[in-house]
Amino acid sequence: MDVKNINELFKQDLSAINLGLESFADNLKNEGVKAIQVQWKPPAGGNMEIAGLLDKYDAIKIKVGTDEANKKAAEIINKGKPTLIDVSTAGESIPGMKKNMILHAGPPVTWDRMSGPTRGAVIGGLVYEGLASSYEEAEKVAASGDIIFEPCHHHSTVGPMAGIVTWSMPVWVFENKAYGNKSYCTLNEGLGKVLRYGAYGDEVMAKLKWMESDLAPIMKKTLDLHGEIDMKNILAQVLQMGDEGHNRNRAGTSLFIRELAPYMVMLDEPKEKISKVLKFMHENDHFFLNLSMPASKCIIDAAAGIEGSTIITTMCRNGTDFAIRISATGDDWYVAPATMVDGLYLPGFTEDDAAPDIGDSVITETVGIGGFAMAAAPAIVKFVGGTPKDAITFTTKMYEITETENNIFQIPVLDFRGTPTGIDVAKIVETGILPAINTGIAHKKPGIGMVGAGLVSPPEKCFLDAFKAFVAKYS
Amino acid sequence: MDVKNINELFKQDLSAINLGLESFADNLKNEGVKAIQVQWKPPAGGNMEIAGLLDKYDAIKIKVGTDEANKKAAEIINKGKPTLIDVSTAGESIPGMKKNMILHAGPPVTWDRMSGPTRGAVIGGLVYEGLASSYEEAEKVAASGDIIFEPCHHHSTVGPMAGIVTWSMPVWVFENKAYGNKSYCTLNEGLGKVLRYGAYGDEVMAKLKWMESDLAPIMKKTLDLHGEIDMKNILAQVLQMGDEGHNRNRAGTSLFIRELAPYMVMLDEPKEKISKVLKFMHENDHFFLNLSMPASKCIIDAAAGIEGSTIITTMCRNGTDFAIRISATGDDWYVAPATMVDGLYLPGFTEDDAAPDIGDSVITETVGIGGFAMAAAPAIVKFVGGTPKDAITFTTKMYEITETENNIFQIPVLDFRGTPTGIDVAKIVETGILPAINTGIAHKKPGIGMVGAGLVSPPEKCFLDAFKAFVAKYS
Known part of the structure; x- marks a missing residue:
């Protein structure tokens, strides 16, 4: 800038562009000077x-x-093709699963460092699995060193909230059809008192047992009749229907029900059992979460x-x-x-x-x-x-x-x-x-x-x- | 404005606000004059x-x-409470319905002025109803004066597209629980070759007959088991799920299926029939249109x-x-x-x-x-x-x-x-x-x-x- 231009500059009204600390711009504005504040932070916050x-x-x-x-x-x-291929159990399907192993959400963590809800779900899981005969005993068993705790993620698995997976629990089995890798996730328990939020007790146990005895077998037979489900297609649709696939799954649950219902009624099962399964899904909009998670994982x-x-x-x-x-x-x-x-x-x-x-x-x-x-x-x-x-x-x-x-x-x-x-x-x-x-x-x-x-x-x-x-x- | 101000005015750069005809503003802009175009029309377009x-x-x-x-x-x-209360037939339920009457969409219209799709649907409707034995004969019957054509709207009814309603056709029955008035609408036929778009022929007739013999009775029994459905609640939900209730009804159809499926499986009907009904709804996202319409009507x-x-x-x-x-x-x-x-x-x-x-x-x-x-x-x-x-x-x-x-x-x-x-x-x-x-x-x-x-x-x-x-x- 030559001298003439500098002189020109000082004749003009002052206008400032301020980067960083907003108080500089505020001071200028207070003096009646035009100041544009640019939201800027130095890389890595300085x-x-x-x-x-x-x-x-x-x-x-x-x-x-x-x-x-x-x-x-x-x-x-982008090329991933998450596909629901089967309903199985953790023990049967998850690689490296053991009878005295409990999978949990998140990174590795020892019993003494576990959060309240994780502990609660571990206690419930041990009783559900028959590895402890009471909730009191379960706490001792958990601390005994006889139980192997590992992250779901070390076993191609994902679990919502506490994410507890034990040997007998039913799981969705996914395959990424583009790359051949698999993933696993338990079935969603619904809302209210549920293991994944760290609740245990009779109500929680009864539901987990029903999921094992009725829900999962019916889902498996239905899926066998229907054939594999392209979950990427369904996920794409739910985003057009007000879901985002994590905490809003009303459309996903709806699409899953309507996709399977025509097949589910064809099963040679007592109709009361089928009705209960349909109602269970209908009353729980998060049913689809345990499908969007393993779809994402694979x-x-x-x-x-x-x-x-x-x-x-x-x-x-x-x-x-x-x-x-x-x-x-x-x-x-x-x-x-x-x-x-x-x-x-x-x-x-x-x-x-x-x-x-x-x-x-x-x-x-x-x-x-x-x-x-x-x-x-x-x-x-x-x-x-x-x-x-x-x-x-x-x-x-x-x-x-x-x-x-x-x-x-x-x-x-x-x-x-x-x-x-x-x-x-x-x-x-x-x-x-x-x-x-x-x-x-x-x-x-x-x-x-x-x-x-x-x-x-x-x-x-x-x-x-x-x-x-x-x-x-x-x- | 005094003289001094007028003089001031003419010293300034010209800026114009143009109301109405945009070409004035365009001319000014072409001359390098700032012109803001206001979208304005005189009341009643002048x-x-x-x-x-x-x-x-x-x-x-x-x-x-x-x-x-x-x-x-x-x-x-705002206080209306549209409620699905029954599945019936036009003949049984619609006030003033007659065996030789055909209801149609829109305002009153005579056969000679009817549009192509309305004529097509009338022809199909006459054959469906047994009032003509062939499509050729149906055209003559329609023109004969023996058939009474009236708007759906004269009978508390609404019909999508051609909106043809004949005596034997199944209808949804709605009641506005806040005011006691009722409304009626046929069941949605799906996409492709369908009467409401003016198509007729064997495929169209076969589907209409199946709707009468299977779809409607199963829907009626399911609704009896489930109880009345508050359709305002469902309409409110679909607007949160990417539907608008007229031409996008994917969420509505989904919510309707998941609401009824647990009851439908409980019917004492061959499971093949129930499965076909569930599949029919699943494959037609507009199924819900014929529910949102009578809900709106009442x-x-x-x-x-x-x-x-x-x-x-x-x-x-x-x-x-x-x-x-x-x-x-x-x-x-x-x-x-x-x-x-x-x-x-x-x-x-x-x-x-x-x-x-x-x-x-x-x-x-x-x-x-x-x-x-x-x-x-x-x-x-x-x-x-x-x-x-x-x-x-x-x-x-x-x-x-x-x-x-x-x-x-x-x-x-x-x-x-x-x-x-x-x-x-x-x-x-x-x-x-x-x-x-x-x-x-x-x-x-x-x-x-x-x-x-x-x-x-x-x-x-x-x-x-x-x-x-x-x-x-x-x-």
Whole structure:
């Protein structure tokens, strides 16, 4: 700028563009000066260590071909064909399952560190399985060292909330028809007093036994008669019907019922049993959650272990810890304390009753549904809080931390734009934008159950640690 | 403005606000002058006769208490409790039905003026009813004068598209539990070759006979076992699930199936028959249309005949004419030629194949659903054309011509705002905004069927004529 221009500049009214601290802009505005505030944070929130890592990452990225690796991961997610192929039991089907093993949601956790709802569900699970004869005994058995606790995720499995899976429990069996990998999930127990929220007791046990004796066999025979179900197609439809596949599953449950009912009535079973199964599904809009979860799990598992890829392949929590895994570092967990959920509470409960964030259901977000598709489900805010505008904002923001747009899952109100798909941990670190997650809330004590639902910000630390590990691996 | 200010004015750059004809603004813009175009039309489009009527209306309105009358009409609409109470036949239930009577959609029309699809459906209906032994003979019978043709609307009935109802046809029976009035509608035949789109032939007849022998009796027994169904509740839910209750009914059909399936399996009927009924509903997302229509009909009928009210109580068409009725003038029809639909066509068809606008389904718009709730159903644009933004614009505009916001039907994406409810013919005349209607498109020739779906602007004349009649009545 030459001197003449500088003189010109000072003749003009002052207009400022302010980056960062908003108080500078406020001061200018108070003096009657036009000031535009730009929402800007330095990369990694000004953390010099992370800023240094980001510099290293820029070099590594080119060396190891992260762009191509992430493109490949996203393509694998988009090409996934999650298909419901069978109803079986954990013992029969889940690889590595043992009679004295209990699978749980989230990353590895020992009995002494388990959250209230997880403990409650373990206690219930041990009694259900006959590994303890009373709830009191179950606590001792759980602490005895005779029980092997492992994450669902170590066994191609996902579990909502506490996510407890024992040997005899019925499971949905999924296959990703594009890549051949399988996934598993228990059947949804409904609302109210249920094991997954840490409740136990006679009512809970009776329902679990009925699910084993009636629900699962009828579902299996129905599925055998109907044939495999392309769950990607159904998931695509539910996003056009106000569901997001995580905490709103009314359309999914409806479509599943209407798909199977014509076959279910054909079974050689007492009609009272069939009617009870249809009613059970009808009265529980979350029935579909235990289908959208393993569908997501078998999609994302195919994208694990890609050298150089920063795509997140697991997010999960157990009420104690939140944890993620990223593609390039395979089975390594990046763990931080689970955060509290900001939500709406059932009558009689408050945030003082809440356990920290829990469950594997956040697997849905890794494939572009759930919180990432909230714009498709504005009515969900009645369940998790916020406004329909928030729902659209959540989805829109998620495009900034994802690799691609889904080729099948579309959001009508965003002009059928594909959902933000393939979460990139590097983009999370760069932008400081955390994944949008909506979730149920369990009571913090064992034996009680659901107390609400809401929105949760996962702990930043997991994502930073994963990113550091990525940089370290390739440095 | 004093002289000094005028001088000031001419020193400034010229900025113009242009009302009305856009070409003035365009000319200014071409000269580099800032011009803001305001979308403005003089009341009644500048029609001096109507402008005069509007003046008279302003006086009448106060004299006859139109504000209170319309408030009352809107309250009746909001308080309506449409309830599915029975499955019967037209002959058994519809008041005034006769064996040699054929009900049709839209306002009264004689055989010689009937549209192609209406004729096709009449021909099919006569053969179905045994009033003619061949389709050739049916044409003669129809023209003979022995058949009484009357509008569905003269018999508390509504019919989609051609809307043909004959003596033996099964009908849904609705009661408005708040006001005691009833309404009737045939059961939906599905897509493809169907009577309502003017198709006939063996396939059409076989399905109609199956509906009479199997579908309706099974639905009746199921409903008897289940008990009455509060259809307002279901309609409220479908608006949260991407339906608008007129041309998108995927959620409605799903909710209806899941509600009834647990009861249907309990019937003492061969399971093959039950399975076929469940499959028939599952394969036809419009099954719910024939429930949303009579639900709307029994809501709006309670608001008819209110002295001083300008609320529209009927909109309908028969492929020849479009017609409306307003509350204050009771059973009087205001008729104009039906318009063409702007839509998407099925493969192999173009607008040259289309019949003009047809059917009673536009009854849904009179109670705040259908086109008036399109913002709740952005995915509908894949069926009727346009963009999701258009869908929101349609709904938003309709608030300008309606009396109130619905107390039960809400639109999530508009922050759960109640749908625009109670169409006021005076507001239509004042603003020039016509009701938003989406619809199916029938082939113009008898015997063919559906060719597409789209959006239609009803003829302005009906609304002007109704308004004139209102002013004349009270002058």
